[in-house]
Amino acid sequence: MLFNYIKIAWKVLLRHPFYTFITLFGITLTLTVLMVLTSFIDHLLGSHYPEYKRDKSLYIMNLTIQDSARSSMNNSPLSYNFIKEHIQKLKTPEKVGFSTFVSFANSYLNGKKIKLNTKFCDANFWEVTDYEFLEGKPFNEQNIANGEHVVVITDAIKKQYFEDETASAVGKSIEIDNEKFRVIGVVKAAPVTRLMTFSDVFFPYNLPKSNYQTAGLQGNFTAIVLAKSKSDFKAIQEEFNASVNRIPLPIALYGQKYDVIEVRAQTYTDTVLHTFMSGGREIYFYIGIVFILLILMGLPAINLVNLNVSRIMERASEIGIRKAFGAPSSALAWQFIIENIFITMIGGSFALILTLIIISIFNDSGLILHADLSINFSVFGVSLLVCLVFGLLSGVVPALRMSKMKVIDALKSS
Amino acid sequence: MIKLSNIEKVYQTSNIETLALNNINIDIKKGEFVSIMGPSGCGKSTLLNIMGLLDEPSNGTIAIDNKPVEKFTDKDLAYLRNQKIGFIFQSFHLINDLSILDNVEIPLLYRTSTNKSRREAAKEALEKVGLSNRMKHFPNQLSGGQKQRVAIARAIVGNPEIILADEPTGNLDSAMGNEILNILLQLNAAGSTIVMVTHDENMAKKTHRLIRLFDGTQVS
Incomplete structure (x- = not known):
């Protein structure tokens, strides 16, 4: 028929x-x-790539503080302190990694300026993401604790920066914003549209330029919370919200008092939509x-x-x-x-x-x-x-x- | 087998009413070969279409196997046409996009049957009408007589009890017309009930009974 x-x-x-x-x-x-x-x-x-585990991850991108009348608002990424106190201490997730948003730096090669996208991140960042290491390895807790000037670069930057593409870049020195760094690993470059993970070079989070020790709840960082499974999302969110609710209020900032904290651990899609369409306009x-x-x-x-x-x-x-x-x-x-x-x-x-x-x-x-x-x-x-x-x-x-x-x-x- | 009681058919246009059939009462018995004759426009085809459940009467009742069909749904009527009735039309009504074999298979598509059994039944029907060598041809590759034989094969493929033929020889020369009539006579001899609309007195004489219509009224 x-x-x-x-x-x-x-x-x-x-x-x-x-x-x-x-x-x-x-x-x-x-x-x-x-x-x-x-x-x-x-x-x-x-x-x-490099976020194959997106469906098992929750993202915490911004923290908003408001006064009780909701007339004054301050919206910014998270501080290192906030991550340490309220995200890294969570028991439900499998792993928590964090990094800054992309910022910019310059490097010069034979008088030619190379503009670089840079990111500061912790050692777990390499575990909650899936960057493919073409050479070398990521920096670890020890490198960070030692305050080593190490850096992970992408293959695209390696191609631009080092004349001999076939030779390994690991161990070589790269000068960025007048500071020298030792290349510890080379990863396959990710698309610029991967907002939370894209960069050309990755530094350990505790290098002086990251300003990671700023006081307060807000800073430059975003966190990726990897769950054991998708079904743990609710438990993670509840544990996270409970931790945030314990923050003493009001918060004083620049002479203003804020009584409301709004910060969410959300799926990537919700995070993006919430960022661009805040106020429930998703x-x-x-x-x-x-x-x-x-x-x-x-x-x-x-x-x-x-x-x-x-x-x-x-x-x-x-x-x-x-x-x-x-x-x-x-x-x-x-x-x-x-x-x-x-x-x-x-x-x-x-x-x-x-x-x-x-x-x-x-x-x-x-x-x-x-x-x-x-x-x-x-x-x-x-x-x-x-x-x-x-x-x-x-x-x-x-x-x-x-x-x-x-x-x-x-x-x-x- | 088919009983028509007080059948009336009125065609209504904007302000004209045309009475196509008026008070028709016919009882077709099982195994009969009945011909319907009358001048053009007297309502022969309309009567055959009503008998075959292709058209609805304005008044009156139709019973097939003593079951009135007025309250039958579209699905019930389709089932009845599929199981009980086979049509042969003057203008053949074959689907030009399908091969002869596919055309003959059509009634079986709406029954629960396997592809293989459908193919076999269609081949058998084509053999009966002497067209087994043309199975893969398309209708426009055949002569008028061959097309009508395909139409007969399609009408008999599902072994219906009733065959309704609307001027089956109307578009054919007399030799071909006789050939088609012979096939119908053979089918009747094998047990089929046949109602045939014809203009040809000689053909009508070869059937068991003749119904004459004039201006929508049954005159004999």
Whole structure:
């Protein structure tokens, strides 16, 4: 039966090459946009290098203090002290790592300035993340305790800084902001979009320039809390919140008193959304995404519905014949839905090829530093689902109209 | 087998009412070969379509195997058409995008059967009408007579008890028309109940009973 339907769908496609081209062009274009968009969202929010454990991690990025009237607010990353007292002491997580946000430094090579993204981090940072060490190793607690001037650099920086790419950079010296550091490890560079982990060079957190000993709750650091499993998230959040609730209030800062502390251990997606859309406005992001998807899928689907409905008469004879020989309306409705899904799947295949080409060009373009957009199983799964929804959307209305035709009217119209 | 009582069919356009069938009472017995004759536009095809549950009467009742069908759902009617009735149309009504074999298989698609058994039944039906060598051809590669034989194969593939033929020889020359009539006579001899609309008096004479219509009214 299914084969019969697909055979008919294929013949209908071949019958009018121009119409088929227009239909497939529309479907392909729509699905390509959706697949590229899905791939981009996955690139931003999915678990990718060097954060493969994102789905098992909670992120603590900012700490906000407010006065009781909520008229004055101070929002900033965390201080080392806060991390030490309220995050590192948590018992539920498997591990806690921390680092600063990216800052900038300069290095000079043969008179040429190299601008570097820098980050200060602790030894556990290398365990809660998944940086691939191409050479050497990460700095450890001992290196940090000794106050060693060591640094981990990326392969991209190694390529820029050291003339001989084939020789190991480990043990060599690199001068950054007029200070010399010994290269201890070389990692594969991560995309700039990995907000919590991206950098060109990584220093131990206790080097003087990190200002890690600032007093108070706020500073330059963010923390990644690795859970034993995703199911521990709630327990970790409860333990963390309980610890924060023990902080004596009010807090005095720059002559102002603050009575409310707001700090959250959240999944990466929630953290990002909360940062860019504070005050519970994350919902607008989801509404926006749904709206864009509906527009992107809805308009071509409506167009396809119109095209399909206008072609009902062309298939009327077939509908009449099938009904005369015992096809119930539901079977016919399914036939046309399956046909539409089949056509959408063909469009989806073209879209997949087009998407692979587009993201390959995008990755090579350097628009996003070290971008690694890809079509992985989840992106492919979402794309497949989108194809199915699109096929259903554009197939149901024509299918219902076709299947409700009276047998005799359908036969006569041919 | 098929009982029509007080059948009336009215076609309504914006302000004109046309009475296509008026007070028709017919009882077709099992195993009969009945022909329906009358001038063009007298309602022969409308009557056959109502008999075959392809169209609804404006008034009156239809009973198949003594069961009135007025309250049957779309699904029930589809089931009845699929199991009990086979149609042969004057203009063949074959699906041009499907091969001969696929066309003949259509009634079996809506039954619970395996792909293999469907194929075998369709081949057998095509053999009966002498077209087993054309199975992979498409309708537009066949002559009118061959198309009608495909239509007969499709009508008999599911072994229905009733075959309704609407001018099955209307588009054929007389030699081909006789050939088709012979196939129908053989099917009737094998037990099928057949109702045939025809314009040809000679063909009608070869059937068991003749019903004549004039202006939508049964005259004999």
